[in-house]
Amino acid sequence: xxxxxxxxxxxxxxxxxxxxxxxxxxxxxxxxxxxxxxxxxxxxxxxxxxxxxxxxxxxxxxxxxxxxxxxxxxxxxxxxxxxxxxxxxxxxxxxxxxxxxxxxxxxxxxxxxxxxxxxxxxxxxxxxxxxxxxxxxxxxxxxxxxxxxxxxxxxxxxxxxxxxxxxxxxxxxxxxxxxxxxxxxxxxxxxxxxxxxxxxxxxxxxxxxxxxxxxxxxxxxxxxxxxx
Numbered sequence: 001x002x003x004x005x006x007x008x009x010x011x012x013x014x015x016x017x018x019x020x021x022x023x024x025x026x027x028x029x030x031x032x033x034x035x036x037x038x039x040x041x042x043x044x045x046x047x048x049x050x051x052x053x054x055x056x057x058x059x060x061x062x063x064x065x066x067x068x069x070x071x072x073x074x075x076x077x078x079x080x081x082x083x084x085x086x087x088x089x090x091x092x093x094x095x096x097x098x099x100x101x102x103x104x105x106x107x108x109x110x111x112x113x114x115x116x117x118x119x120x121x122x123x124x125x126x127x128x129x130x131x132x133x134x135x136x137x138x139x140x141x142x143x144x145x146x147x148x149x150x151x152x153x154x155x156x157x158x159x160x161x162x163x164x165x166x167x168x169x170x171x172x173x174x175x176x177x178x179x180x181x182x183x184x185x186x187x188x189x190x191x192x193x194x195x196x197x198x199x200x201x202x203x204x205x206x207x208x209x210x211x212x213x214x215x216x217x218x219x220x221x222x223x224x225x226x227x228x
Contacts, residue, residue, distance in 0.1 A: 007079050008038030011070065018068045024059035039082055042074050046087050057098070066098040143175050145192035156203035156219050173198040176207060178216075 001009070011033050019025040032041045060068050071091040074083060083091070152173045153160045161169030176199040197216060199207065206222075207214045214222075 003078070003082060004037065004039045007042065007074070007082060008033060010073050010076070010079070011038040011042070014068055014070070014073050018060060018065070022059055022063040022065055022068070024063075042070060043083070043087065045070055046083075046090050061098055066095060069095065069098060071095045071098070142192040142196060146175050146196035147171070147173070147198060149193045150196075150198050152198055154200040154203055155197040155216050156199055156207075157223060159200045159203075161200075174201055174204045175199070176204055176216075 012030065015026055015030050015033070029041070032044075036044075057069060060066065066072060071094045073079070075088065075091050075095065080088060152162065152171055154173065155176070161172040163169075176197050178195050178197060199216075203219060206219055207216070
């Protein structure tokens with residue numbers, strides 16, 4: 001196996017790890033690697049990425065896994081000779097930015113979601129159940145647009161933190177993605193009005209409780225059967 005084939009294999013392995021460990025399956029990326037080869041795909045992705053192409057990157061940063069990015073893979077010593085100095089410089093600069101962005105996202109997550117397990121990591125049996133929420137759900141712009149449209153009442157049970165806790169609870173709510181990130185691809189364009197809904201942490205956990213995501217309507221039906 002020559003070095004270019006090894007790079008293709010490494011990128012495919014990175015795709016599989018991102019899917020298994022983070023929950024992001026970048027199917028368009030995989031198709032490109034298989035169709036054009038790892039080297040051609042990597043060189044093309046050294047160009048500036050648009051918002052759609054950043055979907056997978058955002059998911060990896062949200063999970064604190066910049067090590068799974070394309071840039072981290074091509075910067076491995078054995079692959080560096082395949083790229084120009086300019087391409088390596090771009091990858092190095094991006095990876096540094098990714099690390100800073102990942103740390104900032106983790107800090108925000110720890111403040112807003114203190115009971116959620118760190119995504120992108122495995123836990124022994126008996127650890128708290130992870131509620132997997134993707135990068136879109138915490139994107140401040142998407143969150144703001146969602147809440148502007150739908151308000152801060154839980155879309156399932158109607159709970160409002162501001163009404164219950166006063167100033168302390170104002171504007172606090174989780175934002176739930178109706179379409180799991182694992183079913184999207186790298187060019188998926190988020191519509192915060194139609195794709196996101198505000199939900200309280202309890203309902204959010206229950207929506208993700210089973211292997212197959214519950215819909216808001218299904219969880220509402222469950223609440224009706226247990227509330228009287």
